[in-house]
Amino acid sequence: MAYELNGQTFESDEEGYLVDISAWNPELAVLIAEDENIEMSDDAWEVVNFLRDYYEEYQIAPAVRVLTKAIKKKLGADKGNSKYLYELFPYGPAKQACKIAGLPKPTGCI
Amino acid sequence: MSKMLHLINKSPTDRNSLDSCLRLAEAGSSVLLLEDGVYAALSKAASAEAVNQRMGELTFYVLGPDVSARGLDDKPLIDGISVVDYGGFVDLVVEHDVAQSWL
Amino acid sequence: MEPWEEEGPEVVKRFMYVNRKAPYGTIYALECLEVVLIAAAFDQDVSVVFVDDGVYQLKKNQDTAAIGMKNFSNTYRALDDYDVEKIYVEQESLESRGLTAEDLIIPVEVLAGDNLREIMAQQDVVISS
Numbered sequence: 474m475a476y477e478l479n480g481q482t483f484e485s486d487e488e489g490y491l492v493d494i495s496a497w498n499p500e501l502a503v504l505i506a507e508d509e510n511i512e513m514s515d516d517a518w519e520v521v522n523f524l525r526d527y528y529e530e531y532q533i534a535p536a537v538r539v540l541t542k543a544i545k546k547k548l549g550a551d552k553g554n555s556k557y558l559y560e561l562f563p564y565g566p567a568k569q570a571c572k573i574a575g576l577p578k579p580t581g582c583i
Numbered sequence: 584m585s586k587m588l589h590l591i592n593k594s595p596t597d598r599n600s601l602d603s604c605l606r607l608a609e610a611g612s613s614v615l616l617l618e619d620g621v622y623a624a625l626s627k628a629a630s631a632e633a634v635n636q637r638m639g640e641l642t643f644y645v646l647g648p649d650v651s652a653r654g655l656d657d658k659p660l661i662d663g664i665s666v667v668d669y670g671g672f673v674d675l676v677v678e679h680d681v682a683q684s685w686l
Numbered sequence: 687m688e689p690w691e692e693e694g695p696e697v698v699k700r701f702m703y704v705n706r707k708a709p710y711g712t713i714y715a716l717e718c719l720e721v722v723l724i725a726a727a728f729d730q731d732v733s734v735v736f737v738d739d740g741v742y743q744l745k746k747n748q749d750t751a752a753i754g755m756k757n758f759s760n761t762y763r764a765l766d767d768y769d770v771e772k773i774y775v776e777q778e779s780l781e782s783r784g785l786t787a788e789d790l791i792i793p794v795e796v797l798a799g800d801n802l803r804e805i806m807a808q809q810d811v812v813i814s815s
Contacts, residue, residue, distance in 0.1 A: 590798075591789070592711065593741075594708050594711065595740050596739050596782075596783070597707065597708070597739050598740060603708070618687070618710070618711045619708045619710070619711030619712070622708065622739070622742065622783075625783075625784060626784075627783065627784020627785075628783070628784070629782055629783075634726065648752030648753045649710075649811070650754060651748075651749045651750075651751075651752060652710055652748060652749060652750040652753045652755065652757075653708070653709065653710065653742060653745060653748060654745035654747040654748035654749070654759070655745070656747060656791075657747055658748075668752075673813055
């Protein structure tokens with residue numbers, strides 16, 4: 474599988490996760506999100522950027538429970554809860570948001 | 584007699600590659616510690632005494648990038664071991680007639 | 687049940703992961719870390735032990751830029767987020783390598799082998815690598 478953007482090809486695995494993390498850019502994120510039927514609102518971007526920062530610091534994509542807790546710590550309980558995150562990313566916040574953020578599938582993903 | 588470069592890439596506390604190399608290496612040859620072998624370059628390593636015993640006869644090198652990767656830049660190395668980079672590694676291979684990997 | 691509602695685990699077992707290898711030279715350390723995170727994500731009672739060369743996994747100041755590998759020592763700092771709080775390092779292994787708790791990237795419980803042995807005996811599953 475691959476994503477096509479501005480004449481460039483970005484390789485992905487069979488589930489749509491980018492193969493090369495460093496190839497990611499915001500425009501590509503919007504394209505991946507379209508594939509997932511997700512509109513990149515400011516709130517969705519906030520989560521995607523949070524995940525990219527988390528990966529930068531810890532070198533992993535966190536499991537959903539860990540993501541929820543970490544967001545709660547940083548952005549407060551209004552956003553750090555499963556319901557809010559599932560509304561933004563209905564097929565699983567860690568899975569879908571990680572894919573859009575260009576990260577690998579979360580470690581301990583359920 | 585050919586000049587030999589001995590390559591040690593196993594930790595001295597995991598395998599006995601370093602011990603065997605120190606026992607069997609001919610005087611005048613060189614030993615390069617790389618990958619997990621770099622732990623043997625630490626002055627606090629249990630194997631340091633064995634390295635020191637052959638310090639005059641053998642020339643010891645350690646691969647710098649592997650030292651940094653393992654977070655050992657803040658630890659003292661055994662006196663007399665030279666740190667080389669990848670370019671220095673290539674030079675060593677070229678300067679010696681034979682390279683032997685102690686796997 | 688809605689997707690955001692959490693279901694507790696059916697069975698909780700005591701899993702202990704024993705790390706005995708240095709990082710980077712072999713794949714064991716990284717693979718074990720991933721398995722630890724998976725077990726923790728399944729809400730199991732996880733403890734992680736570092737003995738022998740395994741203590742080198744936690745050495746501070748690792749910089750892998752020049753060897754072109756991922757510096758996964760930063761991932762140990764995420765263990766807290768995964769609620770993995772039982773992290774034990776054997777004192778004898780540290781000392782024989784000239785290391786102290788100060789040299790490690792995360793806070794750990796340094797235990798003498800005698801004490802570690804008791805904790806190991808209480809586990810349901812012990813996986814060593």
